[in-house]
Amino acid sequence: MTDFSHLQSLQVTSDKTAEYPLVEIEGDYVLVVRSANEGNKDYMNELLRLTGQGRGQRRAKVKVDIKAMDDMRDNDKILYPKHVIVGWKGVQDSKGKNVPFTAEAANDFIASLPNWIFDGLRGFANDPENFVLTIDSEDKAGN
Numbered sequence: 001m002t003d004f005s006h007l008q009s010l011q012v013t014s015d016k017t018a019e020y021p022l023v024e025i026e027g028d029y030v031l032v033v034r035s036a037n038e039g040n041k042d043y044m045n046e047l048l049r050l051t052g053q054g055r056g057q058r059r060a061k062v063k064v065d066i067k068a069m070d071d072m073r074d075n076d077k078i079l080y081p082k083h084v085i086v087g088w089k090g091v092q093d094s095k096g097k098n099v100p101f102t103a104e105a106a107n108d109f110i111a112s113l114p115n116w117i118f119d120g121l122r123g124f125a126n127d128p129e130n131f132v133l134t135i136d137s138e139d140k141a142g143n
Contacts, residue, residue, distance in 0.1 A: 012039030016131040020124045024117045032087035036125035043083035050075050081106035084125050
C-alpha cells in the first residue's frame, strides 16, 4: 500500500491558526484566527444550531438573498469572538491604548467593525489555504 500520510499536514483543524492583518485600519492591527469551516468543529456546530440545522432540528432549504446574507454575517459576528478569533496584536481602543485580548473585548471589537472590513476577515477565515503549510514551488520544481 502506498503511503500518503504526508498529506495529513494539509488537514485544517481548530488547533491551526493564522494571522490576519487588518490593513484597512490605521495601525498594526493583527487578529489571530482559527478557520471558520468544518475544520473548526465548535464554530460549525454552533453555526448549525443558530441556523436551525443542528441535531434533531429540521433542515430548512436555505434561500440565499440579501436578508439571508445579512443573517449569516450577524451570526458570524456572534460566533467569531467565541470560536474563530483566539488573540490579537496592536488592537487599540478609541484613546489609542492597547487592549488585551479577551472574548468580551473581541465581541465589542467585531460589533464595531464595518461590515465590509468584517467580510474581509470572513473570507480569510473561510479559506483553508490560510491554515496549512505553504509549499515552495521552487523546491518542488525539481521533483
